Amino acid sequence: MKLIDVSVPLDARLPTYPGNTPFSLEPVKRIAGGDSSNVSTLHMSAHTGTHVDAPRHFFDDGPGTEALPLDMLIGRTRVIEVASRTGVSAEDLSGVDLSADVRLLIKTRNSFLWSVPDFQRDYVGVTESGANHLVAHGVKVVGVDYLSVEQFKKAGAPAHHVLLGAGTIVIEGLDLRDVDPGVYDMYCLPLRVVGSDGAPARVVLRMS
Ligand SMILES: [Zn+2]
Structure with missing residues (x-):
């Protein structure tokens, strides 16, 4: 079974969206320091690295991440590549046949920004x-293959409002560098964080 891990590693080299808590792994107990075990504390934003946005992210009365339907996050998924260097527009998507797909991952030059x-x-x-x-x-x-579906600092955050407002689930922070356009089976499992506007996820694609 060929699996492609499209989640980014959570480490000190991970870029952080401005204003969000940077990722860190804080040692609390260390065997090397005389403790009986190694225990760490994770510090991170709910929107760290590869993660899923819940409607709560832009709507106070929207569901949190615990309500994300897992059956929508697992299954046939189309990966497309878009050459735009500014924003993915309706025109960029007009040639894509979406009639058989409810899940779409958009690969752009963003994937190469992870380095x-x-x-x-x-x-x-x-x-x-x-x-x-x-x-x-x-x-x-x-x-999408960087930390936000929104163009940077776009006034009114229209992409989030349109997508989350329509009940479309948004996965951000994918690394699609090693993924060719095509159809895959996706497994996206966000952490079951109650009431959260976002949750980190492990996302894996399987050749279908
Ligand atoms: Zn997010």
Whole structure:
């Protein structure tokens, strides 16, 4: 069984979205220091690395991550590659046949930004027209390959509002460098964090 791990490693080299808690692994107990075991504390944002956004992220009365339907996060998934260097628009998506797909991962040049530890502001987001196109074509899960589906500091956060407002699940922070466009089986399992606006996830693709 060929599995492709499209989650990014959680370590000190992981870029952090501005204003979010950077990832760190804090030693609490260490055998080398005379303790009977090694125990660490994780420090991170709910939107660290590869993660899923819950509707709560942009809607106070929206469900948190514990309510994300796992049956939507597991199953046939299409990976496409978009060449845009600015934003994924309806025009960029117009040639993609989405009639058989409810899960779509969008590979862009973003995937190559993971090798840079500093957050890169010029990543490719999804534009409002792109988000509307996805919703109109029945996409229920959309994944992107950097830390936000939104273009950086886009006023009004239209991509999040359109997608989360329509009940579309957003996976952010995928590493699609080693993934060719095509159809896969996806396994995306966000942590069951109650009431959270986001939750880190392990995401794996299997050749179908
Ligand atoms: Zn997020």
